[in-house]
Amino acid sequence: MNFGLYLPLLAGLAFCNQCRRPDDSQAAALALPAAIAMGLATAIMLLLGGGLLALADSAHLDLPLPLSAILSQAASALLLTGALPRLAAGEAAQLGLRWPMLLLNSLVAGLPLSCLPSTSSPLASLLTGLLSAALFTLLLAQFATLPPRLQRCALPVWLRGRPALLLCALIIALALHGLGARLS
Numbered sequence: 001m002n003f004g005l006y007l008p009l010l011a012g013l014a015f016c017n018q019c020r021r022p023d024d025s026q027a028a029a030l031a032l033p034a035a036i037a038m039g040l041a042t043a044i045m046l047l048l049g050g051g052l053l054a055l056a057d058s059a060h061l062d063l064p065l066p067l068s069a070i071l072s073q074a075a076s077a078l079l080l081t082g083a084l085p086r087l088a089a090g091e092a093a094q095l096g097l098r099w100p101m102l103l104l105n106s107l108v109a110g111l112p113l114s115c116l117p118s119t120s121s122p123l124a125s126l127l128t129g130l131l132s133a134a135l136f137t138l139l140l141a142q143f144a145t146l147p148p149r150l151q152r153c154a155l156p157v158w159l160r161g162r163p164a165l166l167l168c169a170l171i172i173a174l175a176l177h178g179l180g181a182r183l184s
Helices: 003-019 025-029 031-058 065-094 099-114 122-151 162-183
Strands: none
Touching: 003 031, 003 099, 003 122, 003 162, 031 065, 031 099, 031 122, 065 099, 099 122, 122 162
């Protein structure tokens, strides 16, 4: 697995999650709790998707790996989306845990992990999923706290707001690419 490409992908995914949030004061106050909730939901989806993929392997379904990985990750996102309204409908809506972003996060964060070599142990794949979910949560928290810090900076007018966030996302992605290239 090429972590030099996977880690910047997580930074881009965290940036997309931040850009979907509205720019009002209530969304700014809930940005960090929403980031933590989305990271926790992604960890749950990765674990559930890994379990569904293991069940599909043990049932000897003759599906190619990419298709079974897509189906397991999509099923995990849809299962969590179905369970959230029953468990915490108001909180899920307030924190922005809606099915399109849950599905996107599950697919983008989980699919590269499904391409790990089959010789890796189940514990190694579980730890890799948990580590990627933890990194994704840290990136979401980083992007949630960036806008207030960028407002205190003396940036040029053309660089304020989303352009500054995009520049920060590119810098973080480049740093993670260097780290991922050393890990691969």
